[in-house]
Amino acid sequence: MAITSVAFIPARSGSKRVKNKNIKLLNGHPLMAYSIRAAIDSGVFDAVICATDSEEYANIARHYGAEVPFLRPEAISGDKSPDIEWVKLMLNNLGKADRFFDAFSILRPTSPFRLPETIRRAWQMFQDTLGADSLRAVGKCQQHPGKMWSIQNNKMLPIMPFEIGGTPWHSSQYAALPDIYVQDASLEIAWSKVALERDTIAGEIIIPFVSSGLQGFDINLPEDWILTEYYLKNYKFILPKIKIQPYNTSNNGEF
Numbered sequence: 001m002a003i004t005s006v007a008f009i010p011a012r013s014g015s016k017r018v019k020n021k022n023i024k025l026l027n028g029h030p031l032m033a034y035s036i037r038a039a040i041d042s043g044v045f046d047a048v049i050c051a052t053d054s055e056e057y058a059n060i061a062r063h064y065g066a067e068v069p070f071l072r073p074e075a076i077s078g079d080k081s082p083d084i085e086w087v088k089l090m091l092n093n094l095g096k097a098d099r100f101f102d103a104f105s106i107l108r109p110t111s112p113f114r115l116p117e118t119i120r121r122a123w124q125m126f127q128d129t130l131g132a133d134s135l136r137a138v139g140k141c142q143q144h145p146g147k148m149w150s151i152q153n154n155k156m157l158p159i160m161p162f163e164i165g166g167t168p169w170h171s172s173q174y175a176a177l178p179d180i181y182v183q184d185a186s187l188e189i190a191w192s193k194v195a196l197e198r199d200t201i202a203g204e205i206i207i208p209f210v211s212s213g214l215q216g217f218d219i220n221l222p223e224d225w226i227l228t229e230y231y232l233k234n235y236k237f238i239l240p241k242i243k244i245q246p247y248n249t250s251n252n253g254e255f
Helices: 031-042 055-063 083-096 116-128 192-198 222-234
Strands: 005-010 047-051 103-106 134-140 149-152 155-158 181-191 206-210
Touching: 005 031, 005 083, 031 047, 031 055, 031 116, 047 055, 047 083, 083 103, 083 192, 103 116, 103 192, 116 134, 116 181, 116 206, 181 192, 181 206
Parallel strands: 005 047, 005 103, 134 206
Antiparallel strands: 103 181, 134 181, 149 155
């Protein structure tokens, strides 16, 4: 029996560090358009749904091919709202409309370099790994936590007080330290029952999908946006192709 799946594109309004970043124009299209089209063009999902609290964002999402069957309530659309709240809301409301999915994926708009083939590889890995609750994209840490500290009563304490041959991690060369990975925002896949029955988007058995190149690059800060434009101009990194005409706005894209 074929596994049914839905892609969720979470695009709440009101981001603070980069104003309205989810609809800020990148190469002529709103940022979230790249995640929508990558999801659709991957051919993996039975539905691609934008989870947004904004009718303006919803109209943009529909223009690029996503569904927006309902808006997220304001109460679970804040910058501190946990993902599990809106994921369960989406799955439960879809279920009430007799739309049931075995698995869901979260594809955040802030990772525009994630390509359709990236999604296909992750989906295949998830399907092929028996017993997995979820899959999550990760990348190798550039700033190793073995060299991080807390400050308590004006005294520094290592976050990870481990040693290699008697030498503390914080005093070891980076190359000597064990590889440690940090999650990025580009891609998550999980079984729907994990969210609905266990109140978590990850579960306990999480398999890694190691991002390569800029596929895990996440736009959170103004300098990230500057870097994105720099990479596109100078290093020819590829964005997902969009064959749809740009969404027309009355303010020329100045959101």
